[in-house]
Amino acid sequence: MMDISNWLLEPLQYGFLTRALLVTVAAAAVSAALSCWLILMGWSLMGDAVSHAVLPGVALAYIVGVPFSLGAFIFGAGAVALIGAVRSTTKLKGDTAIGVVFTALFAFGLAIISKTPSQTDLQHILFGNVLGVSTPELLQVLILGAVTLAVLLYKRRDLTLLAFDRIHAHAIGLSTRWLSALLLGLLALTVVVGLQAVGIILIVAMLITPGATAFLLTRNFDRMLLISVTLTVAAAIAGIYASYYLDVATGASVVLAQSVVFLAVYLAAPRTGVLWQWRQRRNARSTSAQQHQQIPA
């Protein structure tokens, strides 16, 4: 018993690791909640786009000396507006418009970073720098995370209706345009919250994998939300510990922990799991084979 609690408490002696744990848990909780709507809307690629598109915003914020979250949010929202503009003024398909816009913005961000003297700080944006989070940054993440989560939960019924039946939402007088904009704004905020935990490149995993895992486990939305947040927070904590004891990059470790959970569910989940279905088929086959044998020739 003593050993386990030592094992668990040892990393927490370091202030930077406690802060890392808090930032990661906050990012995990918020992104896991948003993820449920994102995958039901079919907006996974949009999550990818917004997370990459914030790079120039963060880089510019560093240069100008304003909070990075401000720059990230402006560019995240800007990317969404640009994608919408390209889509509505051309006959290009949605995923094409997304691809054109976010790669351009991402490259722009990389270009800014390569021209900026203090490159090391900015490299952290790409891969996350959760071990270097300061206390003010931690507070920022916690406040933004709490606001995002609160708005998501408050509007959860409308957002679910939007994802399920946009036409009905419109028919009963809701503004589907406003609700879509709200969800995209919350997506941009979630990216800001998750940026330091896992970095721009891997945050998309936190936006997609949790919802995907929970979707395989339940057919009830509220339960899906709960499962997504619980499993993702647990996996995030496991990821931090694995990173400490195995000396692996923290962002990668946290995302890999999510992927392991997904894999386990994909294979072993009741009803939807691949192994479960395989066993069902095998049982059905052997039952029908037995029945055949019982029929006299």
Place this chain on the structure above:
Amino acid sequence: MSIRQLHSGADAISVSNLRVSYNEVTALDHVSMHVKAQTICGLIGVNGSGKSTLFKSLMGLVQPTAGTVRIFGAEPKDARRLNAVSYVPQSEDVDWTFPVSVRDVVMMGRYGRLGRSRRPRAADRDAVAEALARVGLTELQHRQIGELSGGQRKRAFVARGIAQDAVLLLLDEPFAGVDKASEAALTALFKELRDEGKTILVSTHDLAGIPQLCDEAILLHQRVLAHGRPEAVLTNENLALAFGTALAGAPEGHDGHL
């Protein structure tokens, strides 16, 4: 509440000289139609005849290029705010894997009447329970929506319209993928709803079922080709206009389905 605030003496649907164009394609042209309250009206036409566009116009989802649309004398956007219109989508437009229960779907009918967070009150739960009972889905209300049969799925969405207390129900192909017994049950339900004061516009491919179901029928092909009692509308000549000569020339083949 809704019907009193709307102009109750007006036609349920009043469309005048409606034209809707998408880029260069004209989906509807010179469409004028008036449907009285408490009527079941069948909307007939081939794919691409503009049925879906007409539904969208009635809900204010597309802006008319020309002409006007009125629901009980009100503009579509005002009718929407009063919860006057309910839409039952085609099966292929619904994500049947979505993690919502039958009851959740019916509750969505109440959202337009709820506060900002859409937290249901006792009256809303009662309305949902009553709507579920009306369509005979009380026992199945906790099932995920995709776990229902074709006919039950339709009934769930009709229950949503009942819970919404909409005065105008728009039904897009409600009989597609529905067995004969469920079709009969749905037909009986639609007639009950009409007798209680609802107006129902139903698009269908099922020509054989129309005289049984509808008080009147509209034959649509970008414009209104015919509008009147089903027997008067479903003549060979009219059907030839709407569906092309090859089909109408054939004798009442394959039980009237197109």
